[in-house]
Amino acid sequence: MRRSAAEVALSLGVLALGVGVAGVTATLPSEGGYAGIGPNFIPGVVGAGIILLGLWLAFEAFTGGWRNAAPDDAAARGEHAFQGAGFAWISAGLFVHMALIGWAGFVVAGVVLFACVARGFGSVRIARDLGLGLVLSIAIYAFFVQLLNVNLPAGWLAPLLGTAGI
């Protein structure tokens, strides 16, 4: 019988989320005026629902696998095997971007993110990616800050962006 470790893990993850929601709900107040139900009622229903769905998913996972699911074999889905490197480069890019944007600024963070994502898709032309990322980030920055008055951090490039009138 088919059993996928990922499906079991996801089912248990849903179950755990439901238990977590129920646990937090228990700390919420229940007084509710005329309605007779308070701010904890619907969270309780949602928590209970997630627990039941987690159990249902787990039941399917343990009894032949999730029904009508996509095939586990990547080739059967018309795709190639999992490329961890691509996944990792994009994740890394997003985390570095998160860390940089506040103090290094939108443009610097954008350039790094652009280069990392391009690398994740197999690009090896780092100079081109950094250049394109710079052009795109400055264009977006100028458009949003100048035309739409959206507040974006200038960061390290503040002196440059300032003198360029951006």
Added chain:
Amino acid sequence: MEAFEALLAGFGVALKPINLLWGFIGVTLGTFVGVLPGVGPALTVAMLLPLTAKLDPTGALIMFAGIYYGAMFGGSTTTILLNTPGESASIATALEGNRMAKAGRAGPALATAAIGSFVAGTIATVLLTLLAPLVVEVALKFGPAEYFSLMVFAFITVSAVLGTSTVRGLTSLFLGLFFGLVGIDGQTGQPRFAFGVGELLDGVDVVVLAVGLFAVGEALYVAAYQSRLTETLEKLKGSIWMSKADWKRSWPAWLRATGIGFPFGTIPAGGAEIPTFLSYTVEKKLSKHPEEFGKGAIEGVAGPEAANNASATGVLVPLLTLGIPTSATAAILLGAFQNYGIQPGPLLFQSQAELVWGLIASLYVGNVILLILNLPLIGIWVKVLEIPKDILYASILVFATLGAYSLHQSWVDLLMLYVFGLLGFAMRRWDIPVAPAVIGLILGPLAETQFRRALSISQGDPSVFFTQPISAGFLAVTAALVVVPWVVRRARRRKAT
């Protein structure tokens, strides 16, 4: 006649030069982003939402009408030339459109899609104009109990009835409902699931959820499973105009598809997926050239594309008149409305008639803009398709992070974006539908409000949902939708063994 006068006033709003300009910008941007492979209409609308941050509500909504239609049309161009459907509703088009392109008839395929979208969109907008005031009249009689039951009906149809798996659809819905609970409870001011984090007190923003699921999740997925695949972009050669025979075969398909697409759009039936397939099947059955199907039959493009657009317009009926989104894209549009403090529903037709009818009028205008803009610009859209994947996804993510970051100028929103990206990756890989989560996030809090209001009125007596006839009717239909297929399946299985 009242609606007609209101519509005329609406045209007065939509045809103001500045609003016309927003319409043009919306259609162009919507098409441009919609053409990008892997970017469906929901993501297009979510990504372009920050652009309207500083506009007045009417201008912003008119721009959104343009983006909405542009994104729909852009997707069909991608499907015909690249055979990578950006969304499930384009799969039917891919069957015939891409084969036509392979046979050197990309031009007529794109033309029948564009003109069919215009015809279907315009007829559907007329139907919307006629139908909306009637629905509003009925909806004005709804109280909180009726609204709540109607929302339950919408929840169940979009998650449990359609799709490959009831349990996975419901799981997606409940995840969305949970995300909707995060933040300050609107009725008591009680913070819930915020854990003292300021960014969470404001609740989960629909842009962060949608962009995370659709853009970050998609990028992670494509990089992991599809980045080494090669795709063939079909060349656009020969005339883009349709021959006389093409016209003759297209127009009945457009009309039939409008009749199929619009009603399916107005009910919560999961958007455009069912009507496009239904239209494809109908055209195949009625065609005088059934042997061409599977090899590039023009009816197979004309029908599904028209059905797609008609249902996209139909979706606006429950969205505008009842405030109920029935597709992921509609849920994001509702989020955009809420950003302006506008709550769609029957009362909006009275309190902000100018805005609503301006929006409906701009749908007519948007369809015209789409037609005159897209066929001449087709060369540009083809160029957009030539952007290599690495640059494409890098640009999408730089733009996607902007929308999340500009909410609070905080990295916490970016972290949420990544978490939703991981979720989107898992949902894509293990076949969990995404739309119910987006709808749950937006509709969940509204449903809770109506539920508590109904109970306040009945002094806490829950029987109110079953004793009011309209409310009881909605719940009975919902129960039947769940129980009947299950019973039928069981009976069949028993018969088989």
